[in-house]
Amino acid sequence: MTLFAKIVAWFVIAVLVTVAATSVTSVLSYNPASPLSAPFSVLMKMEAADAREAWETGGRDALRRALHRFLDITHYYAVVFADAQGTDLSTGESRRDLLDLARRHPAWHDGQLVFATFSPDRKYCLLLITRPLRVIYANLQPLHLLVLAPVLALCYALAYYLTSPLRPLQRAVEKFGRGDLSARAPAGRNDKFGDVARTFNHMAERMQNLLSAQQRLLLDISHELRSPLARLSVAIELARTGGNSLDQIQKEADRLNELITEMLEVARMENDPAKRKIEAVRLDELVGALVNDCSIEAQVRGCSLELNKSGGVWVEGDRELLRRAIENVMRNAIRYAPAKTRVEVALEDGDGRACVRVRDYGPGVPDSALAHIFDPFYRVETDRNRNNGGYGLGLSIARRAVELHRGKLRAYNASPGLLIEIELPV
Numbered sequence: 001m002t003l004f005a006k007i008v009a010w011f012v013i014a015v016l017v018t019v020a021a022t023s024v025t026s027v028l029s030y031n032p033a034s035p036l037s038a039p040f041s042v043l044m045k046m047e048a049a050d051a052r053e054a055w056e057t058g059g060r061d062a063l064r065r066a067l068h069r070f071l072d073i074t075h076y077y078a079v080v081f082a083d084a085q086g087t088d089l090s091t092g093e094s095r096r097d098l099l100d101l102a103r104r105h106p107a108w109h110d111g112q113l114v115f116a117t118f119s120p121d122r123k124y125c126l127l128l129i130t131r132p133l134r135v136i137y138a139n140l141q142p143l144h145l146l147v148l149a150p151v152l153a154l155c156y157a158l159a160y161y162l163t164s165p166l167r168p169l170q171r172a173v174e175k176f177g178r179g180d181l182s183a184r185a186p187a188g189r190n191d192k193f194g195d196v197a198r199t200f201n202h203m204a205e206r207m208q209n210l211l212s213a214q215q216r217l218l219l220d221i222s223h224e225l226r227s228p229l230a231r232l233s234v235a236i237e238l239a240r241t242g243g244n245s246l247d248q249i250q251k252e253a254d255r256l257n258e259l260i261t262e263m264l265e266v267a268r269m270e271n272d273p274a275k276r277k278i279e280a281v282r283l284d285e286l287v288g289a290l291v292n293d294c295s296i297e298a299q300v301r302g303c304s305l306e307l308n309k310s311g312g313v314w315v316e317g318d319r320e321l322l323r324r325a326i327e328n329v330m331r332n333a334i335r336y337a338p339a340k341t342r343v344e345v346a347l348e349d350g351d352g353r354a355c356v357r358v359r360d361y362g363p364g365v366p367d368s369a370l371a372h373i374f375d376p377f378y379r380v381e382t383d384r385n386r387n388n389g390g391y392g393l394g395l396s397i398a399r400r401a402v403e404l405h406r407g408k409l410r411a412y413n414a415s416p417g418l419l420i421e422i423e424l425p426v
Contacts, residue, residue, distance in 0.1 A: 004159050004160070004163045007155075007158075007159035007162060007163065008155055008156055008159045011152075011155035011158070011159065012152060012155060015148065015151050015152070015155070016148075041117075043074075044115060044117040044126060044128060045117055047070050047079070047117075047126055047128075048081075048117045048118075048119060048124065048125075048126035049119075050066050050070070051063060051066050051067060051070075051081040051124075051126060052081075052119055052124050054066035055081065055089055055124075060089065060090060063081055063089055063090050064090050067079050067081060067090060076128055076129070076130040077112060077129045077130045077131055078128075078129040078130075079126065079127065079128050079129070080095050080098065080126070080127040080129070081124065081125075081126055081127075082095050082099060082124070082125050082127060083123065083124060083125075084122060084123055084124070084125070086098070086099040086100075086125075089124075095127065098114055098127050098129075099116065099125055099127065101114055109129070112129050112130065112131060113129070113130055113131070114127060114128070114129050115127070115128040115130075116128075165186070165189060165193040165194075165197065166193070168185055168186050169185040169186075169193075169196065169197055169200065171183075172184060172185035172200065172204075173185075173200070176204055181204065181207065181208040181211065182208070183204065184200075184201045184204060184205075185197040185200050185201060187201055229256070232249060232253065232256070235249045236249065277318050277319070277320070278316060278317060278318060279316070279317075279318075279319060280314055280315075280316055281314065281315050281316070281317055281319050281322060282312060282313070282314060283313040283314065283315050283322070283347065283354055283356075283424070284309050284310070284311070284312055284313045284347055286319070286322060286323060286326070287307065287309060287326060287345065287347050287356060288307060288309065290323065290326055290327050290330060291305050291307045291330070291345055293327075294327065294330045294331060294334060297331065297334055298334050298337070298343060301334055301335075301337065301339070302339035302340060303334060303337040303338070303339060303340070303341050303342060303343060304341075304342045304343070305330070305334075305342070305343050305345060306342050306343070306344050306345065307345045307346075307347075308344070308345070308346045308347070309346065309347035310347060310348060310349050311349070313347060313349045313354045313426065314426065315354055315405070315424050315425065315426055316425075317404075317405040317424070318401075318404070318405075321401040321404060321405070322401065322405065322424075324397060324398070324401055325397070325398040325399075325401035325402050325409075325422065326356055326358075326398075326422060328394035328395060328397055328398040329356075329358045329394075329395070329398050329420050329422065330343070330345065330358055331394065332394055332395060332420075333358050333359070333360035333362075333418070333420070334360070336360055336362035336363065336418070337360040337361060337362050337417075338361060338362055341360070341361040341362075342361070343358065343359070343360050343361075344357075344358070344359045345357070345358050349426060352425060352426050353423055353424065353425060353426060354423070354424045354425075354426050355421055355422065355423050355424075356421070356422040356424075357419060357420070357421050357422075358419070358420050358422075359414050359417055359418070359419040359420075360417045360418055361414075361416050361417040362416070362417050362418065363416070363417075364413045364414070364415065364416060364417055364418045365411075365413065365418060367413065370411050370412070370413070373395055373411055374395045374396055374398070374399040374409060374411070375396060376396040378396075395409075395420075398422070402422055402423075402424065405424055405425070406424075406425055407422065407423050407424040407425065408421075408422075408423045409421070409422055409423075410423070
């Protein structure tokens with residue numbers, strides 16, 4: 001059975017049970033002394049008055065005819081009209097047991113329900129004996145079926161409303177499972193179904209981006225490894241013929257080792273974010289130490305590092321990841337800083353955020369490339385020369401490390417030079 005049919009069936013059963021329970025409750029809560037008389041109470045009072053009139057005007061025969069007429073109309077099991085002592089006035093038998101029993105509105109007797117209604121002067125009592133199912137049937141009218149019709153229509157409409165968004169979501173999941181990564185579910189509803197659809201679309205988009213990134217990464221890795229391997233093969237051939245190519249072999253081997261190390265670092269940060277060691281980190285001291293460490297590389301390239309920092313700044317995170325992120329940004333700035341220029345490093349603290357700014361006075365990057373310089377293996381087209389540029393992984397590692405600390409990494413053209421901001425929560 002489909003979900004739609006189950007919902008409709010449950011609603012129909014609930015409506016029928018409600019109608020039956022209402023009918024039974026109206027009878028079981030029968031109280032002849034209540035001023036708010038239900039139809040069943042009115043029926044009992046009318047028959048009691050009719051039976052009394054028949055008894056007092058026509059005697060026993062008239063009473064029998066009135067009681068039989070009542071049973072023919074209502075189809076109840078039995079009806080007794082007795083006096084205050086419990087004597088059946090139509091037969092002369094004593095029904096004192098029923099009279100005492102029926103004072104508890106209603107009572108059970110041999111699997112039957114017994115109801116009692118007394119005359120206002122308490123001289124007579126009408127005892128009604130009936131089956132439980134007959135009580136339910138007697139309180140249901142053909143018009144109740146007409147009431148059920150719109151109720152069932154509403155149940156059908158509600159079931160359709162609840163299940164209709166599941167069908168396109170199911171189709172989207174099936175398409176996605178068959179490999180169509182562009183499959184998306186309609187997410188226009190502002191309810192839980194819309195939330196589920198939007199969650200699926202977010203998941204699908206994330207998986208599509210991850211798989212696309214994996215494919216690009218595989219292509220980039222194959223491209224990056226091809227060149228040093230080719231040069232390494234040439235150097236080996238030269239070595240075999242007696243040429244002096246050991247330095248070239250060592251250089252290409254170092255390049256391969258550096259590239260593989262950086263790729264492993266990217267993979268580790270992507271796959272093991274839960275293994276980070278979280279601790280309180282003095283960010284101003286960490287930046288100061290990195291400036292001292294990178295100053296030697298800056299001097300070799302003919303530029304200088306200048307640090308401008310405020311007081312003590314504390315952040316919570318993985319010290320090693322933060323160190324790698326800031327160091328990669330600094331080294332990237334040093335790599336492109338012209339000779340006899342400076343690389344400015346500033347640390348500011350405010351509004352619950354710490355900001356590390358690193359600016360060089362180099363050529364900068366085209367505005368169209370600002371959004372991509374943090375992507376793995378991305379390099380500006382004018383910087384394909386391995387003697388100047390890296391492998392395009394340093395800034396990618398920095399971005400991932402900053403994102404793992406709930407921070408932001410942004411780049412701006414400073415004209416001249418490039419300004420990179422690392423923003424972290426204090």
